Amino acid sequence: MREFHKLGNVVKWPVKSNKPKANPDSKLWCDFHGYYGHRAHDCVALRREIQTLIKKGNLSEFTKHSTHDRREQTPARQPPPPPHHKVISFIAGWSDVCGATYSQAKRIARDANLHVTQANVQVNNITRVYFDEQDKGTKREPQYDSLVISIPIENCLIKRVLVDNGSAENIMMLTTLKQMGLAESDMLKRTTTLVGFSGETKRTMGEIALPIYAQGVNLLQKFVIIDYDSTYNIIHGRPWIHDLKVIPSTYHQVIKFSTPWGVQEIHGDQATARECYKTCLKSSIIREESKKPVIAVSGPEKLVEVDLSTGDKRVLMGEDLSPTIESNLVDFLTSRLDDFAWEHERK
Known part of the structure; x- marks a missing residue:
């Protein structure tokens, strides 16, 4: 006082x-x-x-x-993004958490009901992430587009990156790896099998760990490499989504995640998503067409005149016909001369 x-x-x-x-x-x-x-x-x-x-x-x-x-x-300021040296214009698989074999996946699924953990966080320290209609911005409606973003990876700005929470792995196409200036020798030769929605399988070529920069957060992630002609350069699966604690929303076409400097956002590219979808449909039609059997068609055969038994009627037949087939055809036509119009009458 x-x-x-x-x-x-x-x-x-x-x-x-x-x-x-x-x-x-x-x-x-x-x-x-x-x-x-x-x-x-x-x-x-x-x-x-x-x-x-x-x-x-x-x-x-x-x-x-x-x-x-x-x-x-007070949270530190968001660090500046790394320089971009290059711009590079539903799959399931194994993971370190879910296991690499069926028996491992079965055991983990059985144990899922036995081990329940609770997040050790204080309620006051939780950053609330929410979405509203303003997050949609000027999106084209109606839309059911996938969430496709651009993101820096290993000092390269990678476009056509699909955010897919239905994928158990982060997947990179072999062509993308090469465009980033990396070689197959940079991969760890550890292969596995990816299983798609309809049961189709695809063997991976190996795996590689690369840093992903997301609004100030550098996160090292493992990618499995596949040799596949995809419309997407990279697929960000659940490993990246969960490690960064990303909340994706295809409805708002944006992902949000908490950082020491607040909630950050990465907006999807709706036009690119639709272009990828169109290319994907076109590729599937081409693949279906290639599976159809091809009927070999030869060029026009040489014809010769053949006299029928009547002597005043002639027809053209292929010269490559065997004598037996030619004789049978002559007998057939001779027995049915009245069934054919041999002359054209002008009125």
């Missing part, structure tokens, strides 16, 4: 009460009001006045330590 008296009229002192002091021996004395009834550290009016004085810049000698603590808790 001595500091309050030093401030003088800066402090908004409460109006003194004219009522007689009751129970002067009571310990419930408030220095701020100057009468009995409650203690100073329980005085609500005193707390409000202290907050007001701090906002005005007073009592700074008592707030230096707390201000320093707040500065230490």
Whole structure:
């Protein structure tokens, strides 16, 4: 209270009460009001006045330590993105968590009901991530587009990256790896089998770990490499989504995730997503056409005139016919001469 008296009229002192002091021996004395009834550290009016004085810049000698603590808790600024040296314009598989074989996957699925963990976080430290209609922006409607983004990987800006929470692996096409300036020798020769929705399988060529830069967050991720002519350069599966704690929304065409400097967003490219979908459909039609059996068609055969048994009728037959077939055809036509129009009558 001595500091309050030093401030003088800066402090908004409460109006003194004219009522007689009751129970002067009571310990419930408030220095701020100057009468009995409650203690100073329980005085609500005193707390409000202290907050007001701090906002005005007073009592700074008592707030230096707390201000320093707040500065230490202030999130650092988002680091700048790495330079891009290059711009590179539903699959399931094994993972380190879900197992590489059927028996491992079966055991993990059985144990899933036995081991339940609870996140060890404080509610006050949770950054809330939410979506609203403003996140949609100027999207074309109606839309059922997939979520396709562009993201820096290993100092290359990779476009046509599909965010797919139905994929158990991060997948990179072999052509993308080569366009990034990497070679097959940079891969770890560890192959496995990817299983698609309809049961089709695809063997991987190996795997490679590369850093992914997402709005200030550098995250090292493993990619499996496949030699496949895909419309996408890369597929970001559940490993990247879960490790970065990404929340994707195809409806809003955006992904959001928490960082030390707040909630960050990466918006999808709706036009690229539709172009990829169109290319994917065209490729599937070409593959279906290539599976159809091809009927060999030879050029026109040489014909020769053949006399029928009547002597005045002639027909053209292929010269490559065997004598037996030719004889049978002559007998057939001779027996049915009246069934054919041999001459054209003009009216």
